[in-house]
Amino acid sequence: MMPVISLEKVTTAAVVRVEDLTTRERMAALYASDMPNRFRAGSVEATQVAAWIVQGAERLGAEELRRRAVFSYGQRLMEMGARVPVHAQAAHERRFPRAGRLDQAERAAAGSTVWARLSASALARNADAEVEGGCPCGGGGWIAMPPLPEAPDAMTCPVHGREATRRHAAGQAVSA
Numbered sequence: 001m002m003p004v005i006s007l008e009k010v011t012t013a014a015v016v017r018v019e020d021l022t023t024r025e026r027m028a029a030l031y032a033s034d035m036p037n038r039f040r041a042g043s044v045e046a047t048q049v050a051a052w053i054v055q056g057a058e059r060l061g062a063e064e065l066r067r068r069a070v071f072s073y074g075q076r077l078m079e080m081g082a083r084v085p086v087h088a089q090a091a092h093e094r095r096f097p098r099a100g101r102l103d104q105a106e107r108a109a110a111g112s113t114v115w116a117r118l119s120a121s122a123l124a125r126n127a128d129a130e131v132e133g134g135c136p137c138g139g140g141g142w143i144a145m146p147p148l149p150e151a152p153d154a155m156t157c158p159v160h161g162r163e164a165t166r167r168h169a170a171g172q173a174v175s176a
């Protein structure tokens, strides 16, 4: 008789390895885990942090974890460029309503890279970023600025401008 393959077993067989998660995926996983909102740095064992990361990653599933990680990095880049669209800020606040908990998750995720280095696949995804609900640059890499005398009429998009400058450095045309 053929063995019956349980679909549930198949889908849960893919064990989450911390090494295979990007820093922001770890952050999103920690936020979704049973991690307390606050704890002192160094007061929690690495094995506990790893367990929270795996717990949160399993709760969210790979696809949702990836979405949250990519959008949160886009949000961070837009914050650094002070270009956060209103809809993206709203989506970010819905996704991570507790700023203090997000800070804690971000610190713990950064700390985890010391004892769980990123695997090659995680490193390859680590800088992926996107703006939820559409970027002001429309994906072209340039954000139009209000016309002011002696000011540039466009700035590189903090998220997609990296791609535009990379293409330029590679000798390919950049369309403004």
Ligand SMILES: [Zn+2]
Binding pocket: 131, 135, 136, 137, 138, 139, 140, 141, 142, 157, 158, 159, 160, 161
């Ligand atoms: Zn953009």
